[in-house]
Amino acid sequence: MYAVGFLEIQGLTAAIEALDRMLKTSDVELVTWEKKLGGRLVTMIIKGSVSAVQEAIDHGTRDTLYPVAAHGVIANPHEETIKMIEKSAQKQQIEKW
Template sequence: MYAIGLIEVNGFVTAVEALDAMLKTANVEFVTWEKKLGGRLVTIIVKGDVSAVEEAILNGKIKADNITRTVAYAVIPNPHQETIKMVNISAKSYLKQMVVR
């Protein structure tokens, strides 16, 4: 079953470390990220099988908590189509930022 996982952390460095841990420990794919409050809060979204996403989020949380702290996290198994649409809007925004630079 397909799932998406979200983890929100304090700071860009923590986000990169958490994402690296998630990608190295589970078979998940990075979808997008959101920066809020000037980058003080960063939300990372990954996707994959439910068990892989759960493992990735757990490992990302452990890594983030070793640096600063995890603000929030969630695993959404079998997300509703409207939820996927919202994530895709975020991902398109991320891609536009990358193309401009």
């Protein structure tokens, strides 16, 4: 079973720092991210096993540069939830370096 995790934080720099920590400490993958309110809020969506996603979110919410606005983990997401995430990922057109 896999899960998706969401972390919404204030500011792009804080989001990058939290994402880096999540990816280094857990076996998860970035699915997509979105900026809202002119970049004042950044939402990152990750995926992996349930335990890895929970661990990543725990690490991502610790010692952040700015307050975490929201976070959550959804185990075995519904197909409509997956469609919504995929739509977001298509908008971002995430590219590899």
